[in-house]
Amino acid sequence: MNGSIRRIPSGFSLIDKNWGGVYRGGSYMVVGPRKSGRTLMGLQFALEAAKAAEVCLYFTLMRPKDLMIQAASLNFDIQSYMNQNLIIVVRVAPPNGIYDMYNYDDYLVEYFNDIITVVDQYKPARIIFDEITPFVGFKNVDYLQDAFVKTLETIEDRDITSLFVISEPATKKAQSIVEGLTQFVTGVIELQKDTEPKYDPNYVGKVTITPNVGHTEGKFTEPFKIEPFKGVTTDFSPPTKTLDELPELPRTRNFNRPTRIEVPSEPYAFSNIYNYNDFILILNNQIALYKSTGQSFHLMSVKLDPASQMKGLLTINQLQNAIRLSTSKKDKICVVDNKVIVLLIRGTHKSAVDLMINMQHNLPSQDKNYVNAVLDFISIYNSEVDDSVENADSMLEIAINSDSESLQYYQPLNKFIG
Numbered sequence: 001m002n003g004s005i006r007r008i009p010s011g012f013s014l015i016d017k018n019w020g021g022v023y024r025g026g027s028y029m030v031v032g033p034r035k036s037g038r039t040l041m042g043l044q045f046a047l048e049a050a051k052a053a054e055v056c057l058y059f060t061l062m063r064p065k066d067l068m069i070q071a072a073s074l075n076f077d078i079q080s081y082m083n084q085n086l087i088i089v090v091r092v093a094p095p096n097g098i099y100d101m102y103n104y105d106d107y108l109v110e111y112f113n114d115i116i117t118v119v120d121q122y123k124p125a126r127i128i129f130d131e132i133t134p135f136v137g138f139k140n141v142d143y144l145q146d147a148f149v150k151t152l153e154t155i156e157d158r159d160i161t162s163l164f165v166i167s168e169p170a171t172k173k174a175q176s177i178v179e180g181l182t183q184f185v186t187g188v189i190e191l192q193k194d195t196e197p198k199y200d201p202n203y204v205g206k207v208t209i210t211p212n213v214g215h216t217e218g219k220f221t222e223p224f225k226i227e228p229f230k231g232v233t234t235d236f237s238p239p240t241k242t243l244d245e246l247p248e249l250p251r252t253r254n255f256n257r258p259t260r261i262e263v264p265s266e267p268y269a270f271s272n273i274y275n276y277n278d279f280i281l282i283l284n285n286q287i288a289l290y291k292s293t294g295q296s297f298h299l300m301s302v303k304l305d306p307a308s309q310m311k312g313l314l315t316i317n318q319l320q321n322a323i324r325l326s327t328s329k330k331d332k333i334c335v336v337d338n339k340v341i342v343l344l345i346r347g348t349h350k351s352a353v354d355l356m357i358n359m360q361h362n363l364p365s366q367d368k369n370y371v372n373a374v375l376d377f378i379s380i381y382n383s384e385v386d387d388s389v390e391n392a393d394s395m396l397e398i399a400i401n402s403d404s405e406s407l408q409y410y411q412p413l414n415k416f417i418g
Contacts, residue, residue: 005214008052008161011044012189018220025159026214027152029182032191033168036205037224037232041189041307043071043078043129046164050081054125057118058089058148067291069322072289073330075229075282077290088122105143120250123159126412131165133159136177145169145180154185161186187211191224191232207234217274229282258284271328273320279334283343283392290385298344298352301381301399302359303410307340308377318341318364319378326358336400352382356413379410 007021015022022028032038042058049056060067068088071078081087092111101107112135115333119127155162164185169175182188193205205221211219222234228235274282289295302323308314320340324333332343344351363374381399389395398409 002027009048010083011046011048012041012232013053014188014207014220014222014224017234019187019209019215019217022161023157023214024161026186027156027162027164027184028187028189029185030163030165030189030191031168031178033193036168036191036193037226038165038191039067039130040074040231041191041224042128042163043074043333044065045126046078046128047071047074047076048088049126050076050078050086052125053086055085055122056087057122057124057127058087059071059092059115059118059127060089061092061094061130061134063088065295068289068293069295072285073228074231075285076410077285077288078289081278088124090118105138105140108135108138109147110144114146116154117161119155119158123158126161126163127155128163128167131167133165133167136166138177140217141176141180144177145184148181149184150162175281183212187215191315207232213326219296231269271331272327272331273324273335276334276336279332280337280392280396281340282332283395286343286345286393287385287389296348297346297385297393298348299383299385299399300344300352300355302340302342302413303379303381303407304338304340304381305377307372313370313377314364314374322353322359322362322364326355340397340398341396349384356380360413375414376412378413380413381410 006024008024010015010022010028030038030041039062046056046058058067062070068078078087078089082089085305094107095104095111098331113129136144136148136346149412152162166178166181166183167174169178188208188210190208190210191205192207204225206221207221207224208221211217223237224232224234227233227236256408285298286297290297302319304314304316304319309316316335316338320333320335323340327333327344328341328346332345334341342355344355360371363371365371383395383398385395
């Protein structure tokens with residue numbers, strides 16, 4: 001390891017907050033079950049390298065398109081850094097079929113040798129190997145450890161910071177392999193989270209960071225969540241009650257004064273509402289993703305006639321709240337004047353129609369007369385990204401303008417759900 005020992009940002013809040021970052025030239029292992037956020041942590045680590053204009057080697061079993069989609073969830077335009085040769089993505093083919101060979105340990109060792117070959121070629125500041133699990137199934141665990149230590153020492157001698165991702169062990173042999181490898185790294189990050197799908201938005205996992213060398217601050221354990229544009233994080237707000245969790249007040253027959261409680265969007269822990277500048281950045285990133293991967297999306301503008309508020313029927317904040325309750329957390333929302341702009345990540349015509357239908361059901365009151373009255377004041381403009389779209393400004397031109405030429409593209413909401 002060359003030069004003085006210093007710490008650099010890891011991109012993961014628990015490490016950066018409690019350890020002050022990771023050691024330059026150190027080696028770290030992420031251990032966790034499937035869908036626990038391991039790949040996101042690798043991308044967060046790579047993003048920190050990109051921010052510092054450092055070359056990062058990213059070994060992965062994933063298809064490039066899938067990796068780009070994962071990166072986009074962090075608002076990380078990985079393609080642009082790949083174009084600048086700051087992120088070097090190396091897709092690694094898993095060693096399928098080799099375990100029928102008599103001497104497959106020798107074959108697996110070649111994967112470790114190949115890491116050094118690529119490192120010598122690109123001379124990165126960081127490397128991520130996501131994930132190493134398929135390449136460590138050695139018969140001889142001592143042979144594996146020797147190969148792994150030799151690889152680590154070669155990387156550390158070049159002052160390269162490394163992050164290796166490995167699956168949570170499911171058998172005794174896998175346990176011995178993981179324990180055998182983690183003892184040689186600088187520190188271990190262990191993610192614990194149920195592998196079964198969780199539909200509770202307030203569900204959290206547990207993350208533990210354990211130092212093997214240095215990091216005299218010690219071991220830390222905290223709850224973690226996976227949040228849009230943050231990735232794996234320990235910095236999140238406590239849950240607040242949503243509209244469905246609050247008691248419903250008695251309804252009134254006067255549909256001009258709906259009496260259901262409106263939940264303010266600001267304290268909502270998983271709010272997908274953004275200011276205009278942030279929304280522009282997100283939309284530009286989504287357009288870039290479409291151009292590089294072909295992943296389509298819809299942009300919808302929901303316009304509220306100002307007369308609705310004058311009549312005491314519906315405010316723009318109430319409309320925003322109805323839309324928020326009708327969207328996925330992956331979708332993005334922005335309010336511009338009397339319009340609520342929605343970026344529908346799923347990108348299908350059905351998802352756009354579903355949003356319009358669900359929005360009606362999330363209005364402040366379900367009184368039939370009230371709903372019919374309100375729908376007369378709402379109109380929709382819906383567009384799907386295509387090759388003619390250059391950037392966010394060009395796609396938003398019709399959606400946010402209020403001139404007569406732009407407004408002719410809006411259609412009454414009743415036309416879609418009537």
